[in-house]
Amino acid sequence: MNQAEKESILVTAAGQAKAMTIPKRKKTAQEKVSTFGGFLAGGLAACGAVTFTNPIELIKTRMQLQGELSKTSANAVRLYKNPFQAFLVIYKNEGIRGLQQGLMCGYYYQLGLNGCRIGLYEPSRKFLTQYLTPSKYVENGIIPQNLSINVLAGFISGSAGAVLASPFFLIKTRMQSYTKASNLQGATVGQQTYYKGAWDGIAKIYTSEGFKGLYRGVDAAILRTGAGSAAQLPVYNLTKNFLLKHDIVADHSIGLHFISSSMAGLGVAIVMNPWDVILTRMYNQKGNLYTGPLDCFRKTISIEGPAALYKGFWAQLFRIGPHSILTLMFMEQCMKAMVSIEQRLGY
Numbered sequence: 303m304n305q306a307e308k309e310s311i312l313v314t315a316a317g318q319a320k321a322m323t324i325p326k327r328k329k330t331a332q333e334k335v336s337t338f339g340g341f342l343a344g345g346l347a348a349c350g351a352v353t354f355t356n357p358i359e360l361i362k363t364r365m366q367l368q369g370e371l372s373k374t375s376a377n378a379v380r381l382y383k384n385p386f387q388a389f390l391v392i393y394k395n396e397g398i399r400g401l402q403q404g405l406m407c408g409y410y411y412q413l414g415l416n417g418c419r420i421g422l423y424e425p426s427r428k429f430l431t432q433y434l435t436p437s438k439y440v441e442n443g444i445i446p447q448n449l450s451i452n453v454l455a456g457f458i459s460g461s462a463g464a465v466l467a468s469p470f471f472l473i474k475t476r477m478q479s480y481t482k483a484s485n486l487q488g489a490t491v492g493q494q495t496y497y498k499g500a501w502d503g504i505a506k507i508y509t510s511e512g513f514k515g516l517y518r519g520v521d522a523a524i525l526r527t528g529a530g531s532a533a534q535l536p537v538y539n540l541t542k543n544f545l546l547k548h549d550i551v552a553d554h555s556i557g558l559h560f561i562s563s564s565m566a567g568l569g570v571a572i573v574m575n576p577w578d579v580i581l582t583r584m585y586n587q588k589g590n591l592y593t594g595p596l597d598c599f600r601k602t603i604s605i606e607g608p609a610a611l612y613k614g615f616w617a618q619l620f621r622i623g624p625h626s627i628l629t630l631m632f633m634e635q636c637m638k639a640m641v642s643i644e645q646r647l648g649y
Contacts, residue, residue, distance in 0.1 A: 329444055330637075331634065331637035331638045331640075331641045332420075332423070332424050332633075332637055333424055333444065333445065334641045335424075335637055335640050335641050335644065336644060336649060337421060337422065337425050338421075339421075339637075339640040339641070339643075339644055339649075340420060340421035340422070340423075340424065340425075340637070340640070341417040341418065341420075341421030341422070342417065342421070342640065343420070343421070343633065343636035343637045343639070343640040344416045344417050344418075344419065344420025344421045344633060344636070345412060345413035345414070345416055345417035345420075345421070346413075346632070346636050347416065347420070347628075347629050347630075347632035347633040347635075347636045348412035348413070348415070348416035348417075348420075348629045348632075349409050349412050349413060350628065350629075350632045351412075351624070351625050351628035351629040351632060352405070352408045352409065352412050352625065353405070354624065354628060355621050355624050355625040355628070356401075356402055356404070356405045356408050357389065357392075357401040357402060358385065358389075358617055358620050358621040358624075359408070359478065359621050359625075360392070360400075360401060360402075360403055360404065360478040361382070361385050361388045361389060361392065361614075361617050361621075362385075362578075362614045362617035362618050362621050363475055363478045363479055363582055363586075363614075364382055364388065364392075364478070364479060364481075364491050365382050365385075365388060365613060365614035365617050366578070366579045366582045366583070366613050366614040367479055367491040367582060367583065367586060368380060368381065368382055368491045368613070369606065369610075369613075370491070370583060371591075371601060371602070371605050371606065372605070372606070381491070382491075384616065385616055385617040385620055388617070389401070392481075395481075396481060396482065400481070400482075403477055403478055403480070404473075404474040404477035404478045406499060406500060407470050407473050407474040407477060407499065407500035407503070408470075408474055410467070410470045410500055411467045411470035411471050411474055412467075413467075414463060414466040414467030414470065415460075415463040415464065415466070415467040415471075415527065416463065416629065417463065417466075418459055418460075418462040418463030418466055418467075419456075419459050419460045419462075419463040419527070419531050419534075419535075420459075420535075420629075420633055421459075422458070422459035422462055422463075423455055423456060423459045423531075423535050424445070424455075426454075426455035426456075426458045426459050427445050427451060427452065427455040428445050430451045430454055430455055430458075431445050431446065431448065431451055434451060435448065435451070447539060447540075447543060449536060449540065452535065452536035452539060452540075453532045453533075453536050454532075455535075456531040456532040456533070456534060456535045456536055457528040457529075457531060457532040458528075459531060460527045460528045460529075460530060460531020460532065460534075461524045461527060461528040461531070463527060463531070464520070464523040464524050464526070464527035464528065465517075465520060465523070465524065468516070468517055468519070468520045468523045469504060469507075469516040469517065470500060471523060471581075471585065472503075472507070472516070472518060472519065472585045473497060473500055473503035473504065473507070474500075475581075475582055475585040475586050476495040476497065476503065476585065476586055477497055477503070479491060479493075479494070479495075479586050480494050480495060480496050480497075481494075493586055493587060493588045495586075495588060504516065518584070518585070519581060519584035519585045519595070521594060521595055522577065522580050522581040522584045522585075522594075522595035522598070523581055525577045525580070525581075525595055526574060526577035526578050526580070526581040529573050529574050529577050530570045530573060530574035530577075530622075532573070533566070533569040533570050533572075533573040533574070534566045534567075534569065534570045534626065535566070537565055537566045537569040537570075538562045538563060538565070538566035538626075538630055539562075541561065541562040541565040541566070542558060542559075542562040545558055545561060545562065546558070556631070559630060559631045559634055560627060560631065562630070563626050563627040563629075563630035563631060564623065564626075564627055566626050566630065567619075567622050567623040567624075567625070567626030567627060568619070568623065570622050570626060571615070571618050571619040571622045571623065574618075574622070575611065575612050575614070575615050575618050576599075576611035576612065577595075578614075578618060579602065579610065579611055579612075579613055579614070580595050580598045580599055580602070580611075581595075583598055583602070584598055599611075
């Protein structure tokens with residue numbers, strides 16, 4: 303045996319030994335849980351998060367409606383100047399109940415939206431991988447990470463959630479824009495509609511506009527939620543895999559989930575804000591101020607300028623950041639709990 307053959311054998315043996323020491327990636331709880339279990343876990347995680355973030359959602363809504371279709375000037379009076387000042391104004395005039403307006407409706411919305419967005423994400427990834435890259439698909443195996451497929455899966459699952467939960471978002475938007483504070487100049491923003499609660503809103507809209515009225519602006523909801531979902535979970539998983547690959551933080555640690563969800567929140571805020579402004583205005587209108595999301599987009603830019611699409615951005619960031627962090631951190635725990643429950647039930 304010559305020297306070259308010896309070196310070849312040594313290299314091969316070293317490669318095999320190295321391969322044996324590299325642990326295979328285990329399936330995450332998201333990949334183990336059933337579709338229904340994922341739907342329920344995702345919805346419950348989001349409900350936990352929205353309990354804390356509903357006040358900033360209300361502030362964001364009012365800031366996005368402020369100055370609707372009116373040219374702004376340096377001397378224009380703005381009731382809400384920034385998220386912190388807006389918080390104090392609302393708290394002073396409407397109290398804690400005012401800040402938590404629409405919370406129960408928010409729970410219904412989150413169950414439908416994030417139940418689909420989180421619960422259908424892995425099934426969508428599996429389906430897309432199976433049909434778009436069949437050579438990489440292994441039955442009952444681990445689904446490989448592919449950025450394009452992840453983004454498409456996020457858009458599909460988010461759009462499904464937007465359609466399912468659209469009536470509750472419509473009612474929540476109108477409830478949060480409504481204010482009883484009449485002692486301040488410019489206290490009202492947008493068109494004012496009063497509902498006692500989620501089901502009262504559904505009854506009133508159905509009575510006056512029919513079933514179609516409950517889905518007013520659903521096309522804008524698909525664009526908004528699809529864009530946000532296309533960014534959220536892919537950015538979360540991309541960051542998470544990067545941190546684990548480079549041994550920056552330990553697996554299953556709070557730090558891992560916190561950093562990953564923070565980056566996901568930033569990505570969502572940047573991508574989603576323009577469509578969120580459009581959606582808020584589409585849902586809050588009573589008549590036919592806008593014929594559709596593109597008409598709203600055009601009118602907003604032509605009258606208020608492109609910067610109007612990022613109205614309420616800081617409120618959006620302060621909302622979506624904590625909301626993404628809490629939702630995704632709660633999601634990890636809810637998914638684990640759901641997998642444990644399903645295993646005990648023999649599912």
